[in-house]
Amino acid sequence: MFGLHYRLERKAIxxxxxxxxxxxxxxxxxxxxxxxxxxTVEDAPDMRVYTPLELAGRxxxxxxxxxxxxxxxxxxxxxxxxxxxxxxxxxxxxxxHPMLWGSKRTGPDLARIGGKYSDEWQVAHLDNPRDxxxxxxxPAYGWLLRTTLRTSDLGANLQAMRAVGVPYTDEMITxxxxxxxxxxxxxxxxxxxxxxxxxxxxTIRAFDGNPRELTEMDxxxxxxxxxGQLTDAAQKPVASIGE
Amino acid sequence: xxxxxTKIERQVALIILAVLAVVGLAMAAAGQGDPFGxxxxxxxxxALAGLFAVISGLFEPEPEQDRLNRYYDDPSKxxxxxxxxxxxxxxxxxxxxxxxxxxxxxxFDAGWSSFGRIRPVHTTGVIFGFGGNALIATxxxxxxxxxRARLPDQLSPLFVLFGYNLFCLLAVSGYMMGIxxxxxxxxxxxxxxxxxxxxxxxxxxVYLRTLARRKEPHIYVANWYYMAFILVVAMLHIVNNxxxxxxxxxxxxxxxxxxxxxxxxxxxxxxxxxxxFLTAGFLGMMYYYLPxxxxxxxxxYRTSIISxxxxxxxxxxxxxxxxxxxxxxxxxxxxxxTFSIMLLVPSWASAGNALLTxxxxxxxVRDDATLRFMMVAAVFYGLSTFEGSxxxxxxxxxxxxxxxxxxxxxxxxxLGWVAMITFGSIxxxxxxxxxxxxxxSARLVEVHFWLALAGTVIYVFAMWNSGIIQGLMWRTYNExxxxxxxxxxxxxxMHPYYIARAIGGLLFLIGAVVGCYNIWMTIRIAPQExxxxxxxxxxxxxxxxxxxxxx
Numbered sequence: 001m002f003g004l005h006y007r008l009e010r011k012a013i014x015x016x017x018x019x020x021x022x023x024x025x026x027x028x029x030x031x032x033x034x035x036x037x038x039x040t041v042e043d044a045p046d047m048r049v050y051t052p053l054e055l056a057g058r059x060x061x062x063x064x065x066x067x068x069x070x071x072x073x074x075x076x077x078x079x080x081x082x083x084x085x086x087x088x089x090x091x092x093x094x095x096x097h098p099m100l101w102g103s104k105r106t107g108p109d110l111a112r113i114g115g116k117y118s119d120e121w122q123v124a125h126l127d128n129p130r131d132x133x134x135x136x137x138x139p140a141y142g143w144l145l146r147t148t149l150r151t152s153d154l155g156a157n158l159q160a161m162r163a164v165g166v167p168y169t170d171e172m173i174t175x176x177x178x179x180x181x182x183x184x185x186x187x188x189x190x191x192x193x194x195x196x197x198x199x200x201x202x203t204i205r206a207f208d209g210n211p212r213e214l215t216e217m218d219x220x221x222x223x224x225x226x227x228g229q230l231t232d233a234a235q236k237p238v239a240s241i242g243e
Numbered sequence: 244x245x246x247x248x249t250k251i252e253r254q255v256a257l258i259i260l261a262v263l264a265v266v267g268l269a270m271a272a273a274g275q276g277d278p279f280g281x282x283x284x285x286x287x288x289x290a291l292a293g294l295f296a297v298i299s300g301l302f303e304p305e306p307e308q309d310r311l312n313r314y315y316d317d318p319s320k321x322x323x324x325x326x327x328x329x330x331x332x333x334x335x336x337x338x339x340x341x342x343x344x345x346x347x348x349x350x351f352d353a354g355w356s357s358f359g360r361i362r363p364v365h366t367t368g369v370i371f372g373f374g375g376n377a378l379i380a381t382x383x384x385x386x387x388x389x390x391r392a393r394l395p396d397q398l399s400p401l402f403v404l405f406g407y408n409l410f411c412l413l414a415v416s417g418y419m420m421g422i423x424x425x426x427x428x429x430x431x432x433x434x435x436x437x438x439x440x441x442x443x444x445x446x447x448x449v450y451l452r453t454l455a456r457r458k459e460p461h462i463y464v465a466n467w468y469y470m471a472f473i474l475v476v477a478m479l480h481i482v483n484n485x486x487x488x489x490x491x492x493x494x495x496x497x498x499x500x501x502x503x504x505x506x507x508x509x510x511x512x513x514x515x516x517x518x519x520f521l522t523a524g525f526l527g528m529m530y531y532y533l534p535x536x537x538x539x540x541x542x543x544y545r546t547s548i549i550s551x552x553x554x555x556x557x558x559x560x561x562x563x564x565x566x567x568x569x570x571x572x573x574x575x576x577x578x579x580x581t582f583s584i585m586l587l588v589p590s591w592a593s594a595g596n597a598l599l600t601x602x603x604x605x606x607x608v609r610d611d612a613t614l615r616f617m618m619v620a621a622v623f624y625g626l627s628t629f630e631g632s633x634x635x636x637x638x639x640x641x642x643x644x645x646x647x648x649x650x651x652x653x654x655x656x657x658l659g660w661v662a663m664i665t666f667g668s669i670x671x672x673x674x675x676x677x678x679x680x681x682x683x684s685a686r687l688v689e690v691h692f693w694l695a696l697a698g699t700v701i702y703v704f705a706m707w708n709s710g711i712i713q714g715l716m717w718r719t720y721n722e723x724x725x726x727x728x729x730x731x732x733x734x735x736x737m738h739p740y741y742i743a744r745a746i747g748g749l750l751f752l753i754g755a756v757v758g759c760y761n762i763w764m765t766i767r768i769a770p771q772e773x774x775x776x777x778x779x780x781x782x783x784x785x786x787x788x789x790x791x792x793x794x
Binding site for chain 1: 424470500505575641725734
């Protein structure tokens with residue numbers, strides 16, 4: 001064995017090929033089957049895609065690095081399930097490009113934060129967390145309320161999401177900008193379009209309390225309020241999942 | 244620097260920089276109203292600065308032919324200075340974010356300075372800025388000496404070095420503008436990723452071309468590690484960053500994979516960035532500088548073979564231990580845990596090999612802080628690989644995951660192993676490279692050593708405490724069978740440890756500043772000694788001699 005190596009280490013190309021070959025095995029065995037084994041991701045026919053406003057909010061969540069302190073992955077441990085809700089299912093992040101499971105909880109898990117607090121609480125908390133939780137060490141995101149949301153490129157964003165496999169329809173892509181406005185402006189014609197395209201259960205509210213202007217705060221709160229609500233798969237009896 | 248380039252190389256440099264300037268201009272124009280435009284402006288400015296430097300040296304005399312009898316060390320010298328600059332920057336930002344966890348108001352009311360944006364500035368600054376530059380600088384140095392061959396040309400190593408720093412600059416400035424993929428340790432967006440691929444391929448070609456010219460039949464162990472570092476990082480980088488950009492005039496992209504597959508790919512990348520960036524590359528450093536400084540041969544050649552292939556094979560399976568109890572299928576978690584535990588064998592083989600090499604030189608470890616940096620690095624390498632295997636066990640991970648324990652573990656490796664071996668190697672190289680007898684002040688090396696060690700120990704102990712307390716508080720039940728503590732209770736309990744951590748980080752930062760001063764003074768004082776005669780590539784054999792008649 002050492003004699004073989006004695007010859008191998010005299011050849012740069014041989015060594016190169018050996019390193020690449022040896023290093024490739026682990027990834028091939030562990031990653032490739034995740035795409036082919038059907039049980040890896042449960043079936044959830046009711047799973048819906050993010051609306052343009054929620055997607056914009058998700059992009060703000062990414063931009064501000066929220067994932068550095070908040071996980072979105074409840075593990076299958078009793079204390080986690082009791083603290084945060086049903087453990088996370090793979091299907092719940094199947095439209096997450098990229099996933100935001102996180103690796104650190106400086107703050108609590110957010111996988112099921114949607115609907116847990118009111119919009120007013122979320123806005124006040126993001127504006128200055130210490131106004132509502134005095135001990136909090138989370139940064140204040142005051143500028144979100146002051147910044148108008150950029151919506152002109154949301155159609156292109158949906159298009160790119162479709163290119164990586166998220167089933168957005170042509171109609172959704174064409175109306176992306178109008179739908180972003182509509183989701184934060186209830187009782188307008190645009191709002192009706194959102195409900196028609198993304199389902200009647202879609203939350204349509206003036207998330208930051210001001211229906212006249214669409215801010216980054218609207219988008220981020222819309223995203224936080226949908227976390228854990230895209231499918232009911234976790235609420236169903238376990239036996240029906242994956243059938 | 245430009246004086247070392249031949250006329251042709253100067254012209255090629257002008258062409259490369261002109262193309263880069265055009266690309267920067269196009270990015271700036273296409274990305275108006277988007278941070279992408281500002282990134283284009285940075286590319287343009289970098290290219291213009293390069294053009295200015297090349298043009299101002301364009302008519303300097305060509306380098307003499309006898310340069311080929313000496314090693315080409317300009318890239319190593321510049322790389323070491325850049326590494327120290329990034330170290331101070333990255334450690335400063337790191338300590339800043341540490342204080343932000345003590346008091347969240349220690350920042351400005353603006354996006355660029357908020358915790359979530361500058362935390363990746365810290366990680367990229369220290370891992371890729373400091374670590375990457377140190378690896379590039381030392382790899383050029385080590386490869387030439389162990390092959391007894393000069394770098395193949397003068398331009399491509401400089402392209403690798405400056406191109407890599409442009410990547411780092413785009414990365415950290417991008418985070419502050421809000422450009423990030425959110426993949427941990429792979430945050431830069433698609434255009435920076437593509438640029439890094441170009442730089443990285445050039446890097447490997449430089450490596451192969453130098454090895455092809457080597458006068459030593461065997462490729463030395465250090466080079467196996469540097470090669471594994473370059474090759475596998477390329478593989479990881481390309482697969483993990485596969486993405487579809489929203490437009491060619493914007494920074495945003497969507498990653499090709501989603502959910503569970505994306506998570507597995509990310510941690511296959513993430514854990515092997517630890518393995519092949521932060522371990523293999525620095526083991527290459529250790530295998531050259533430690534025996535050299537100690538004046539002892541490597542203890543066991545066979546152990547280095549076993550540990551090299553063990554690390555190369557087994558690390559690639561270990562990433563899934565970051566995903567215990569998640570929605571990742573259990574069989575993958577189990578494989579990750581199994582290989583993580585087996586990894587202890589090659590890891591301790593390397594650490595043991597390093598420490599046993601010091602047998603017969605322990606009096607030098609006592610007297611020489613540079614060698615002591617390397618010795619302590621090997622000890623921390625052994626400790627953190629043990630801790631890593633331990634934390635990969637599913638039951639342990641249920642407590643440690645998501646807590647500060649992970650942060651402590653990473654810093655035991657990053658401060659104790661990576662930074663310590665780097666400082667040791669830099670303190671060894673600087674006098675060799677600048678032809679000085681020794682560092683300006685051995686005392687200041689000593690000061691740096693103790694500041695670095697104290698900072699690391701304080702940091703790691705603080706995070707062990709906070710992490711374990713956090714993990715226990717989250718899972719504690721009261722006698723009624725309900726959770727005993729709210730999340731905020733656990734947060735409040737962290738406060739004293741966050742203060743201790745920030746102080747530990749501050750000590751480490753001060754040490755790096757002392758190191759910069761010492762290196763600067765070493766370079767400034769006049770050379771005392773002529774170049775040692777042996778530090779030269781082997782002369783090229785005369786062609787005629789090869790073809791003796793009758794052979």
